[in-house]
Structure formats: structure tokens, C-alpha cells
Amino acid sequence: xxxxxxxxxxxxxxxxVSKKLQNALLKVLASGPIPQHVAxxxxxxxxxxxxxxxxVFQGHAQGFEALRRVLEICMRLNVRCVTVYAFxxxxxxxxxxxxxxxxxxxxxxLAEISRxxxxxxxxxxxxxxxxxxxLLPASVQAAVRKAEEMTAKNNKAMLNxxxxxxxxxxxxxxxxxxxxxxxxEDSDVITITEEDVEVHIMTSxxxxxxxxxxxxxxxxxxxxxxxxxxxxxxxxxxxxxxYWPDFGLLDFMPLLLDYQRKIWSSA
Amino acid sequence: xxxxASWLTSFVLFLIHVGYxxxxxxxxxxxxxxxxxxxxxxxxxxQVPSHIALLFASHDDTSLDRFEGEMLDNIxxxxxxxxxxxxxxxxxxxxxxxxxxxxxxxxxxxxxxxxEDDVSASESDIDYPLTPPLSDDSxxxxxxxxxxxxxxxxxxxxxxxxxxxxxxxxxRRRSLTKRHPHHKNDTTQEEPFCFHVISRQSxxxxxxxxxxxxxxxxxxxxxxxxDNFTVTQNEVNSILxxxxxxxxxxxEGVKSRYIGQYGFPSPELMIIHNILPNKRSKSVLELHGxxxxxxxxxxxxxxxxxxSSWSRWRLLWKxxxxxxxxxxxxxxxxxxxxxxxxxGK
Numbered sequence: 001x002x003x004x005x006x007x008x009x010x011x012x013x014x015x016x017v018s019k020k021l022q023n024a025l026l027k028v029l030a031s032g033p034i035p036q037h038v039a040x041x042x043x044x045x046x047x048x049x050x051x052x053x054x055x056v057f058q059g060h061a062q063g064f065e066a067l068r069r070v071l072e073i074c075m076r077l078n079v080r081c082v083t084v085y086a087f088x089x090x091x092x093x094x095x096x097x098x099x100x101x102x103x104x105x106x107x108x109x110l111a112e113i114s115r116x117x118x119x120x121x122x123x124x125x126x127x128x129x130x131x132x133x134x135l136l137p138a139s140v141q142a143a144v145r146k147a148e149e150m151t152a153k154n155n156k157a158m159l160n161x162x163x164x165x166x167x168x169x170x171x172x173x174x175x176x177x178x179x180x181x182x183x184x185e186d187s188d189v190i191t192i193t194e195e196d197v198e199v200h201i202m203t204s205x206x207x208x209x210x211x212x213x214x215x216x217x218x219x220x221x222x223x224x225x226x227x228x229x230x231x232x233x234x235x236x237x238x239x240x241x242x243y244w245p246d247f248g249l250l251d252f253m254p255l256l257l258d259y260q261r262k263i264w265s266s267a
Numbered sequence: 268x269x270x271x272a273s274w275l276t277s278f279v280l281f282l283i284h285v286g287y288x289x290x291x292x293x294x295x296x297x298x299x300x301x302x303x304x305x306x307x308x309x310x311x312x313x314q315v316p317s318h319i320a321l322l323f324a325s326h327d328d329t330s331l332d333r334f335e336g337e338m339l340d341n342i343x344x345x346x347x348x349x350x351x352x353x354x355x356x357x358x359x360x361x362x363x364x365x366x367x368x369x370x371x372x373x374x375x376x377x378x379x380x381x382x383e384d385d386v387s388a389s390e391s392d393i394d395y396p397l398t399p400p401l402s403d404d405s406x407x408x409x410x411x412x413x414x415x416x417x418x419x420x421x422x423x424x425x426x427x428x429x430x431x432x433x434x435x436x437x438x439r440r441r442s443l444t445k446r447h448p449h450h451k452n453d454t455t456q457e458e459p460f461c462f463h464v465i466s467r468q469s470x471x472x473x474x475x476x477x478x479x480x481x482x483x484x485x486x487x488x489x490x491x492x493x494d495n496f497t498v499t500q501n502e503v504n505s506i507l508x509x510x511x512x513x514x515x516x517x518x519e520g521v522k523s524r525y526i527g528q529y530g531f532p533s534p535e536l537m538i539i540h541n542i543l544p545n546k547r548s549k550s551v552l553e554l555h556g557x558x559x560x561x562x563x564x565x566x567x568x569x570x571x572x573x574x575s576s577w578s579r580w581r582l583l584w585k586x587x588x589x590x591x592x593x594x595x596x597x598x599x600x601x602x603x604x605x606x607x608x609x610x611g612k
Contacts, residue, residue: 028283031276168563171474172500178475179482180496190486192478194471221567221606228559232470237552237567257287258551265546 022249026076029256033263035212038074039083039227042067044218044243051243057101062245064109068119073249075123075157077256081208083160085226089132089169103136106163107143114147124156128206131165160203167228174200174229201229211235213259215252217244236262288548295548295572305597308351312604318356320534320565321345321591323366324541324555330586331365334542337588339369343376346460348596356461358534362555364466370423373464377427418480418506420530421468427460463531470558473530477506507560508532533561536603539569540591548572566606568599 042063049059067084074082086106092099113127114120120127129144136144177200182190198204203211211230216223219241223231231237238255240247306312323338325331331338342359349357359366366373485496509530539552552569554562573589 028276028279031273032280168500168504168560171560172498172503175474175478175481175503176496176498178478179485179498180494182478182482183485183496190479190482192475192482194475197471197475197478221602222565223562225563228562229471232554232559232562233556234553237554239552239567254287257284258549261284261547262551 023076025249025253026073029253030077032260034078035256035259036079036209037081037083037211037213038079039085039211039214039231040070040244041085041214041216041220041224041226042244043216043220045245047218048243048245056098057105059245060102060105064105066245066247068113070247070252071119071125071159072123073252075119075125079157081158081160083130083162083203083208083211083227085165085224086161086163087131087165088225089135089164089166090225091164092135103140107140110140110143110147114150116150120151120154120159124154125151126154126158127151127161128158129161129163130170130202130206131163132169133164135164158206158208160206160208162226165202166225167223168225170202171197171229173202174198198229203227203230213238213255215240215255217242217247291548291572298572305594305601308348308593308597308600312600314604314606315352315600316354316535316566316603318358318532318534318536319349319354320358320360320537320557322537322539322555322557323359323361324539324553325362325543326541327543328363330543331361331363334588335365335369337590338366338542339373339376341588341590342366342373344593345591345596346377346462348593350460352600355458356463356532356534358463358465358531360465360469360555360557362467364421364468366464367421367423367466367468370425370464373462374425377425377462417529418473418476420473420476420507420509421466422473422509422529422531423464424509424529424531425462425464427462465531465558467556469531470556470560473507473558474560477503480506504560506530507558531561533563534565536566536568536599537562538591538595538599539567540589540595541570541573542589543586544589545573564608566603568602570595 045059045063046056047059048062049056071082087102091102110127112118119125127147127150129148133141133144174197178192178196181200182192182196210233211227213236214223214227214231215238217240219239221239223237236255236259238258240251240255242251321342323331338361346357349355481498482496507530509532537557539554541550549571550569550573551571552567
């Protein structure tokens with residue numbers, strides 16, 4: 001009994017110390033250049049669960065905890081905008097059980113995260129859900145609307161939750177919107193520029209700054225229809241072999257250092 | 268006190284960066300000496316891309332002009348490797364468009380011996396403009412009955428080798444049961460090697476030109492309200508990837524080597540290659556404006572710890588062109604073979 005007490009006390013001390021160390025490290029990193037907009041492809045939840053002989057939905061739940069952790073890290077670093085690939089339009093092809101479980105998780109966590117006093121409120125983060133929301137079940141759409149309303153007045157930072165999203169769908173909608181806009185102008189010669197299309201890209205519509213870093217976890221080296229328009233210029237694309245539920249400050253640090261080196265060398 | 272604290276945090280950050288630079292240098296050393304050799308070029312791999320893209324990257328645009336000749340030499344080598352492995356389509360990209368301007372020179376370099384006989388027969392039928400044809404040109408081929416003003420896509424496509432007739436294509440398709448690397452047999456000679464040369468203009472500018480073209484068509488076709496304009500992903504795809512137009516060109520049995528401004532399909536694998544030596548041990552992947560539409564499912568290959576960094580001190584003073592070498596190419600193919608394609612599931 002004494003042993004378990006000592007163990008618990010040591011864990012508590014370790015947590016406190018590691019929390020203090022983590023905060024100190026974050027302060028140090030924040031003293032250098034910080035990216036304005038970071039995006040994450042949260043890949044590897046299912047493989048993480050399988051490796052630990054857990055059910056797939058547990059992997060997704062752990063994935064959500066990782067999202068909380070990484071979001072808090074970004075907020076403490078003063079990253080103004082975080083975009084995450086929560087669900088791809090292609091993911092509807094998965095088994096109905098998994099899709100249902102993901103939709104339930106989304107509904108539950110949307111309510112949780114936008115609650116008064118929770119993470120988004122704490123750091124003044126406005127939630128935007130980007131994508132073809134019509135494809136979501138009605139209850140999830142309602143949860144989305146509620147979460148967006150609750151955080152609408154926050155203006156310190158923003159979290160773009162891409163769900164269900166596909167970059168080609170994003171670009172097609174932007175083309176459609178720019179054409180409609182141009183047709184309304186009723187001029188003799190219509191010319192649509194890159195900037196005209198850019199304005200209708202989903203991340204631009206919600207006021208996101210240009211994308212600085214795009215991270216994909218789990219070792220996969222492709223973009224899978226995520227932020228293609230936003231990331232094809234001078235965004236640093238980082239592939240890491242860590243599974244998303246394991247991703248933490250020590251994994252994020254090298255990516256941040258790479259960004260800082262890029263800024264310093266171009267100055 | 269505030270000033271001291273801020274000085275201290277900056278100093279600690281500096282130390283962290285020094286430590287990070289040392290870790291990168293050590294990793295670069297280890298990868299340089301201990302890396303296993305990739306599999307040989309012609310060996311049978313689990314999966315081989317049917318379309319490869321080569322992105323010539325540089326942090327300094329003027330170097331692209333300076334090393335134009337070297338890039339063309341390099342492309343010739345890469346085409347030869349593609350033919351050994353059985354890759355039938357290659358796209359080359361540089362941000363500035365240096366390669367697009369040299370597409371005529373490239374065609375002359377890549378012309379295989381078999382075509383010597385064809386030259387006199389087809390030359391008279393085909394135009395080889397050095398600049399892209401105007402989208403309003405009445406001579407341009409329509410993409411479909413309604414769409415008669417094709418948008419400027421800034422893609423130069425070349426086709427090398429004899430084009431097969433539709434009957435030959437059907438026979439070939441029936442004999443191939445699954446995708447596998449081609450060995451030296453009859454089918455490789457019948458399928459043409461397709462080559463696309465693109466620049467930044469082939470990306471976002473092509474997309475906005477597509478939007479312009481669609482709006483002009485909607486305007487001239489129906490003078491109804493703008494609100495009922497819709498476009499599907501497939502329609503946009505057929506314009507940007509040029510499938511419809513290329514099909515038309517092939518069906519007409521044209522033995523052309525210059526297919527024209529019809530877009531290009533999505534590459535399965537992209538090799539991002541820095542043509543200049545790296546200032547640091549570690550290089551981070553960037554796409555330098557590569558067309559966004561076509562990179563949806565593309566596997567990226569990029570050397571994070573380029574070997575050139577070891578002679579970089581000498582090279583920095585007088586930068587030399589760093590070529591795509593066969594080892595890098597083979598490593599890219601090995602990585603592609605090992606990649607798992609889940610396609611959303």
C-alpha cells in the first residue's frame with residue numbers, strides 16, 4: 001500500500017515537473033519565429049490501436065486526446081491557426097460500424113471541446129468546420145452548428161476541423177463560386193485570376209493565413225486530397241513515422257526548428 | 268529582470284538549434300555511410316508507377332536558367348531509366364518554366380531511332396509551335412460539342428514512339444491481367460512513351476483559366492442567371508487532366524509527337540530533387556508551386572539528408588548542378604513499391 005502511494009506520489013511529481021519543463025520549453029521555442037498556420041493529417045489511429053490489440057474506435061478516441069494535446073501546444077506557442085484533417089470524403093467508404101463510431105465520437109467531442117471553460121474557450125479559439133457538411137448525419141450537423149456558434153466570438157486563434165473534406169471538392173467549389181461571382185459582374189470580357197479563385201478556397205473564406213507547415217503522421221508520404229491548393233507553394237511538408245495518438249511536443253519540436261531555420265536563413 | 272529572462276530564453280533556443288544542427292549532421296553522416304543500396308533498376312518490384320513526375324527544385328530561380336543544359340541532359344538519362352523499368356509517362360517540372368521553353372530541344376534529344384522513318388510522313392501533317400496555341404484559335408480542336416474555347420493549361424505534351432490503333436490497344440489490354448513491370452516483350456514497343464513539361468503556370472493559373480473558360484461558355488451558351496451555374500469535379504478533372512482531349516487525339520490515329528495543350532494526368536510518384544547543393548545537412552520538402560489538382564494521391568520521394576552536403580562547403584562557393592542519379596531513382600522506386608494504398612478505406 002505504501003509502495004503504491006509512493007508510486008502515485010512520484011508520478012504526480014514527475015507529471016508536475018514534466019509539465020513545468022514542457023511549459024518552459026514552449027516558452028523558449030516561442031521566443032523564435034513561430035508559424036502562423038500549421039495543418040495536421042491525423043493518420044495512424046487504427047494502426048496504433050491494432051498494435052496495442054485494442055478496438056479501432058479506441059484508437060480514434062486516443063487520436064482525439066492527441067488532438068487536444070497538440071492543440072494546446074500550438075496555442076501556447078502562439079500558432080494562430082491550426083487545421084486538422086478529421087475525416088475525408090473518401091472515408092465514407094469505410095465499414096458502416098467505423099463510420100458510425102467516428103460520427104458519434106465527432107458529435108460527443110464537438111460538444112466537449114466547445115464547452116465553456118474547455119480548451120477552445122480557454123485559449124479564445126474559434127472553431128470552423130470545413131468541408132461538404134451536407135454529407136454528415138443531421139445530428140452531427142447540428143453539433144457542428146452549435147459548436148461554431150458557441151465559439152464564434154473567439155478571436156485569438158482558430159481551429160479548422162476538416163470534416164468531411166477533400167481538396168479537389170474544395171477547388172471545384174472555389175471554381176464554381178468564382179464563376180458565379182464573375183457572371184454577376186456582367187462585364188464584356190470575363191477574366192478570372194488565381195486570386196479570384198483563392199478567395200473562395202475554404203480556408204481563405206474563414207480568414208486563415210497562408211499555410212506554413214503541413215504535417216502527416218504514421219509514415220505515409222502523400223497528401224491524400226488535403227490542402228493541395230494551400231500547400232503546393234512554399235509550405236514545408238513534413239512526414240513523420242510517429243502514429244498520431246503518440247504525437248507530442250518532442251515530435252513537433254524538430255518540425256518547429258526546421259521552420260525557424262528556414263525563416264532565419266531567408267531573413 | 269524581463270530583459271534578462273528574454274535574453275536567457277533566446278540563448279537557450281540558440282543552444283537547442285546548435286544541438287539540432289549537430290544531430291542532423293550526425294544523421295546525415297550515418298545515412299551517407301550506412302544506407303543500404305537500393306534494388307537494381309530492372310528488378311521486378313511489387314508495384315511500379317505508371318507515371319512519374321520529376322520536380323527540379325531550387326531556392327534560387329536564376330539557377331534554373333543557368334543549369335538548363337544540365338537539366339536536359341539529366342532528363343534524357345531519366346527517360347532511359349523509365350524505359351528500362353517500364354514507366355510509360357514522365358512529367359518534368361520547374362517553377363519558372365525553363366523546361367517548358369526548351370520543350371522543342373527536348374523533343375529533338377528524346378527522338379528515338381524508330382521514328383526516323385516516320386519523320387517525312389508525319390512532319391507535313393503536324394505543327395510544332397514553340398509557343399502554346401491560343402485558346403481562341405479557330406483551328407484548335409474542340410474538347411466536346413459545347414466547349415469550344417479550351418482554356419490555356421500551359422502543359423506541353425510529347426509522345427514518343429509509334430501510337431497503337433484502337434484494335435491493338437484492345438488486344439494489349441486483354442493480354443495484360445494485372446499491372447506489373449514490363450519485361451522486354453512486344454507490348455512495350457507498341458505503347459508510346461508520353462512526356463509532359465510543365466511549370467507553375469500549369470497549376471493555379473491553369474485552374475483559374477479553366478474557370479474563365481467555363482464562365483465564358485456559360486455566358487455565351489445561355490443568358491440565364493449566374494446562380495444556376497454548376498460544375499462537377501469530374502468536369503474540372505477532364506479539363507485539367509486532359510483525358511477527353513487526349514482520347515480524341517489518339518482515336519483520330521494521329522501519329523503526332525506533339526499532342527498539344529491538353530493538361531496532364533496525376534503522377535503516381537513524384538521525385539522532388541534539389542538541383543543546388545544544400546546549405547544545411549537536412550532538407551525539408553516543399554512543392555515550389557507544382558500543380559495542386561494532380562497531386563491528390565501522389566507519393567512523394569525526397570532526399571532529406573542529401574549526400575551532396577558533405578562537399579557543400581566547396582560547392583557553396585561555386586555551386587555545381589546536382590543531378591538526379593540512378594541511385595536516387597531506384598530508392599524512389601523501392602519506396603513506392605513498399606507504400607500501402609488504402610484509398611480512404
